[in-house]
Amino acid sequence: MTALELVSRLTELIYVLIFLLVVWTAVRRRTRTSVDIALFFGAIAAFIVESRIVTTLGLQQVELVNDVVTILVIAMPYLLLRLVDDFSTVPLIASRLAEAGLIFAAIGFLATTGQPPTPIVVVIVVYFAALALYCAVKFIRAARLSSGVTRRRLESVAAGTLLLGLTIFVAGLSPLLPWAAGLLDGLVQVLALGSAVAYVVGFAPPPILRRAWQEPELRAFLSHAASLPRLPDTASIVRALQDGAGSTLGARATIGLYDREANKLRFQDSHGVLPNEIGPSDYLVWRAFEAQHPRYYPDAARAHPALAESYREHGVRSLLIAPISAAAERLGALEAYTDHEPVFSEDDLDLVRLLADQAAVILESRSLIDEAARVRALEEAARLKEDFISAAAHDLKTPLTTLVAQAQFLERRAVNEPAAPADLTGIRRIVLEARRLSALVVELLDASRLEQGKLVGEREPVDLVELARDVARRESYQGRRITVSADVPVVGSYDPRRIGQVIENLVENAVKYSPDESEVRVAIAERDGQVLIDVTDQGIGIPAGDLPRIFERFHRAANVDDRRFAGMGLGLFICKGIVEQHGGRIWVESRVGAGSTFHVVLPLGAPSETPTPGGPA
Amino acid sequence: MVDDDPSIVAVITDILSAEGHEVVSAENGQEALAKVNGEALVLLDMRMPVLDGWGFASRFRASGKRSPIIVMTAAENARRWAEEIGADGYLAKPFEIDALIAAVERHATRPH
Numbered sequence: 001m002t003a004l005e006l007v008s009r010l011t012e013l014i015y016v017l018i019f020l021l022v023v024w025t026a027v028r029r030r031t032r033t034s035v036d037i038a039l040f041f042g043a044i045a046a047f048i049v050e051s052r053i054v055t056t057l058g059l060q061q062v063e064l065v066n067d068v069v070t071i072l073v074i075a076m077p078y079l080l081l082r083l084v085d086d087f088s089t090v091p092l093i094a095s096r097l098a099e100a101g102l103i104f105a106a107i108g109f110l111a112t113t114g115q116p117p118t119p120i121v122v123v124i125v126v127y128f129a130a131l132a133l134y135c136a137v138k139f140i141r142a143a144r145l146s147s148g149v150t151r152r153r154l155e156s157v158a159a160g161t162l163l164l165g166l167t168i169f170v171a172g173l174s175p176l177l178p179w180a181a182g183l184l185d186g187l188v189q190v191l192a193l194g195s196a197v198a199y200v201v202g203f204a205p206p207p208i209l210r211r212a213w214q215e216p217e218l219r220a221f222l223s224h225a226a227s228l229p230r231l232p233d234t235a236s237i238v239r240a241l242q243d244g245a246g247s248t249l250g251a252r253a254t255i256g257l258y259d260r261e262a263n264k265l266r267f268q269d270s271h272g273v274l275p276n277e278i279g280p281s282d283y284l285v286w287r288a289f290e291a292q293h294p295r296y297y298p299d300a301a302r303a304h305p306a307l308a309e310s311y312r313e314h315g316v317r318s319l320l321i322a323p324i325s326a327a328a329e330r331l332g333a334l335e336a337y338t339d340h341e342p343v344f345s346e347d348d349l350d351l352v353r354l355l356a357d358q359a360a361v362i363l364e365s366r367s368l369i370d371e372a373a374r375v376r377a378l379e380e381a382a383r384l385k386e387d388f389i390s391a392a393a394h395d396l397k398t399p400l401t402t403l404v405a406q407a408q409f410l411e412r413r414a415v416n417e418p419a420a421p422a423d424l425t426g427i428r429r430i431v432l433e434a435r436r437l438s439a440l441v442v443e444l445l446d447a448s449r450l451e452q453g454k455l456v457g458e459r460e461p462v463d464l465v466e467l468a469r470d471v472a473r474r475e476s477y478q479g480r481r482i483t484v485s486a487d488v489p490v491v492g493s494y495d496p497r498r499i500g501q502v503i504e505n506l507v508e509n510a511v512k513y514s515p516d517e518s519e520v521r522v523a524i525a526e527r528d529g530q531v532l533i534d535v536t537d538q539g540i541g542i543p544a545g546d547l548p549r550i551f552e553r554f555h556r557a558a559n560v561d562d563r564r565f566a567g568m569g570l571g572l573f574i575c576k577g578i579v580e581q582h583g584g585r586i587w588v589e590s591r592v593g594a595g596s597t598f599h600v601v602l603p604l605g606a607p608s609e610t611p612t613p614g615g616p617a
Numbered sequence: 618m619v620d621d622d623p624s625i626v627a628v629i630t631d632i633l634s635a636e637g638h639e640v641v642s643a644e645n646g647q648e649a650l651a652k653v654n655g656e657a658l659v660l661l662d663m664r665m666p667v668l669d670g671w672g673f674a675s676r677f678r679a680s681g682k683r684s685p686i687i688v689m690t691a692a693e694n695a696r697r698w699a700e701e702i703g704a705d706g707y708l709a710k711p712f713e714i715d716a717l718i719a720a721v722e723r724h725a726t727r728p729h
Contacts, residue, residue, distance in 0.1 A: 390693060394664075397691035401711040402624040408714040409632050426631065433624055 007189045012048045014196040019045035021204050031298050033086040033341050037203055040079040043072035071106055074124075077131035078102045080161065084135045087154060087340050088142035094134065101127045118176065125172025132165025142340075150250025150343045152213040153202050160198030167191040210347055217248040218351075225358055229365035235268055237366055241334075242269060245355040249320065249348060251338040255359065256285065258324075258332045265289060271337055272314035273300075273307055283307075285321050289333040294322035294353045298341055315339035320348055322356035326364045334359055388553065392444050399433040399440070406430050443570045447553065450577040455498060462496045463489045464503075464531060464602075468522045471504045480511050486524040490531050492604040498578045499602075502586075505571045506535040506598045514539025514595065526604065533600040541592040550588060551576040618642045619649040619673060620662040620689065625710075629660070632714050633721060646673030653677070656684050657725040660708075663690045663698050674702035685724040 019041040026034035050069045081098045084090050105124050112120070139158035143151045167188055174184040201209060221244035231237045238255050245253040256265030256278070264279045265286065278286055284304050288295040297319040301308035311317070320336040334356045338344065406429050413420060449455040465486040472482040503522070510520040514537040523534045542550060553573045579586045583603045590596035618633075620626050621644050630640045641656065643649035646668030653659075659677070663670035674686060685705040688698055689712070699707035705724050708717060 393693070394691045397710050398622055398625070401691065402622070402628050404711040405625075405632060405714050405717070406628045409628065409635070412714070413635075426628070429624055429628060 004186050004189055007193055011189060011193040011196050012052065014193070014200060015041065015044045015048055018196070018200055018204065025204075029298060031341055033083070036079060036082045036086055040076065040083060041199075043076045043079060047073050067110070070109055074105045074109060075102055077128050077135075080135045080164075081131060083157075084138045084142075087157070087343075088138055088145075090138065098131060101131070121172065121175070125169060128172070129165050129169040132161055132168060136162040136165060146250045146343075147247040148217040148250035149205075149210055149213045149348070150338075153205060156198050156202030156205075158202075160195045160202055163191050163195035163198060167195055207347055214248060214351055217250075218354075221245070221248050221355070222358065225362055228362045229369055234363075234366060234370075237362060238268055241359045241362060245334055245336060245352070245359070248355060249336045249344070249351065251318075251320075251336045251343055253334060253336040255324070256289075256333050256335070257363075258289070258330050260330075265333055271316050271335075273310045273316050274335075284319060285333050285335045288321040289323050289330070292323045292325060292330070294320070294349050294356070296320050296344060296346055296349050298344070300337075317341045318344050320344050320352040322349075322352045324356045324360045324363065326360040329364075331360050331363050384553075388447075396437065396440055396444075399437040402433045403430060403437065406433070443574070446574050447570045447577075450574055450581075453581070455574070456495045456578060456581040457498070459493045459495055461491050462494045462499060463491050464494075464499070464533065465489050465524050467496065467500050468503050468524060468533070471500065471507050472522065475504070475507050475511055480516065481519045482507060482511070482522065483519060484522045484524070488526075490524055490526050490604075492531055492602060494582055494602065495578075499582065502575045502578050502600065503533065503535070505575050506600075509571065509598075510535055510537035510539065510596070513537065529604050531600075531602045531604060533602070534597055535600075536595065536597040538595040541594055541596055542588065542590040543592055547588065547590065551586070618660040619644075619646060619665070619670075620660070621645055621665040622662075625662075629717065632717065636718055636721075638721065638725075646670065646676075649673055650676055650680075653682065653684075658721060659684055659686045660721075661686050661688050661704070663688060663692065670698070671702055674704070678703070685726060687720055687724060 019038070022034065022037045022041050026038040046069050050065060078098045078101070081090055081095065085095070105127065108120055108124070136158045139154050139161055143154035143158060146154060170184055170191060171188045174181050174188070177184065205213070224240075224244065228237050228240050231240060234257070238257065242253045242255050245255075252271070254267055254269050254271055254274070256267045256270075256274075258265055262277075262279070264277045266277050267274055268276070270276055274283060274285065280286065280290070282304070284295065284297055284300065297303040300316055300319045301311045303319075304311070316337045316339065318338050318341045322334050323330065324332040324334055334352065336344070336352055406426050410423060410426050410430075413423060446455060465484065466489065468484045468486070472484050475482055507520060507522065514520065518538040521534075521536045523532075523536070525532050551572045553570060576586050579600055579602065585601045586598065588596055588598050618626060618629055618640055620629075620642070623644075626642045626644070630642060633640050641652055641654075643652050645665045648667075649659075650668070650673060661670050661673060668676075670688065670690075677684075677686075686702065688695060688702070688704045688707040689710060690698060690707070691710040692698065695707045695709040698704075706720050708720060
């Protein structure tokens, strides 16, 4: 036996073995792809077996058997195209052309007897080679769009197909070039062997190879995994896990998180067949979740016929589902899906289980981080509350000090010098400090109500321009110029008392922190369903360092002289709360020495989250 | 008397003047440092703009001045703050005027 013959026998053996393997698979799990693969290799195997029997036993070819085998061989390119369609998508025109070619070749073969004329052989060889090349290109393109095992499998299949195309092309050339027949025959054998090996690897990769192929994506996913629990929110983590699982499996993935109280799985990026929430039901994912066992469904539509239509519509064909659980804790389920059936195999169950376990670890770490953050937030809230009470006590004690001291001093005078004239200055001081104390108490109560969300009350139609003019009239008693510029009445739905308080506070601040002769301007304008209120002064301005904190509780800018500008530092905090509870925004632009502009934006209508039954009053 | 609240300064000035003391006031630590001139006693608020009680006390002592200091504060930790700056006594706001007068009379040194 020559080396060439050995290669040839080996190639034939491999093809026959593949055929047996794929027939076994097709019998066990009859899907379109497994049948297509079996047919394709069946055609090759039939050809090989028939010619081997004929040459070894020196039998005369039986006409009928020969015809069947030849037609099977002629059908090979078409079967190959069907396979491409299983893994990727073949345009209708290409399918039709392949069918036409198949019919033409079959008729051509049946109509002629003996050796077909050269032009027909050339046409058939070109048809074979072109179709194989086309299929190889399609497989390569499908591989490019894929990742992980799938990508490498498709690459192998593409290589097998390319080599098969070359084999046919060279084999077809050989009768036309008799002087090179020996060389070409050798080439055909080598190409055919290469093609056979590539097909084995592509269609039935041994587990070791499968694992090696999974490795790069899996490694990338695992090395990335440690940082996932620190992502800003659970939704981002779920998305990263989905991407990682999808690229490792060469498919797409969706994760449903289990809500124990509602007994529901919630999906944020469902593939369309699944609703965003599913409770106990016979959805495949729920079944796997309930059973706490990973499942593989090569044909989802067949596994759950009630949803067949929906699976088709959303391009979901094969599913791999694994529960995500940490110890006894059920966290959710991972569903990997693909629109092409042969992407997954039974072997992938281990991988999907591994990915689901990894997801469980990441989600568990996340919930521990969240738990720790919650505790810290509670501690922080308690500390803020304590700070608030102690700051409030401090600020209340200041006027109280004057009140107590002044009252005792007046009392002492009245006792010691009954005839002395009344100390008017002292009495006025008491009145002033008592007012200050009561204003502080109101401010404190407002801040406290604000934190409980109780500050803003009933909304009603309010003309902001009129409201601002009222404030301007009240505040301009010291002879300050306060101008309100607005073209038309601007009516929206607000709590008039609280919005009035905001305007008053901003105008008061503007007056307080600017020179007596300077002007304070209030501008009100309506734009795109929103109201803009600007309060501008030419005062001392706010240092850049204080701008971000100016709306915080008890914060007062560094250049605010507490002696001249009494107050608790709660005013802007309260303003911000009122504006935000109206669905608006407040911010400030300022330059030290040049002045400040406070901007308020309010929606014209009531915010949608608090619908008023029966419409606005 | 160093305090940033004008009402408190006014009423304490009235009370101590009626007791026959002379009162010099400043609204923050920096102004006080500029004004001090051998006073018999310093009544010191702690939280003030520009230069607070701690800043005043350390510079005051660093300049070799020995006048006693009494801390007056509305904060809860008046006593601790007084200890921190090595003050001679403290008055937690609001205080009784008898306590004020007694503290001044106990700690004030002779003018020098």
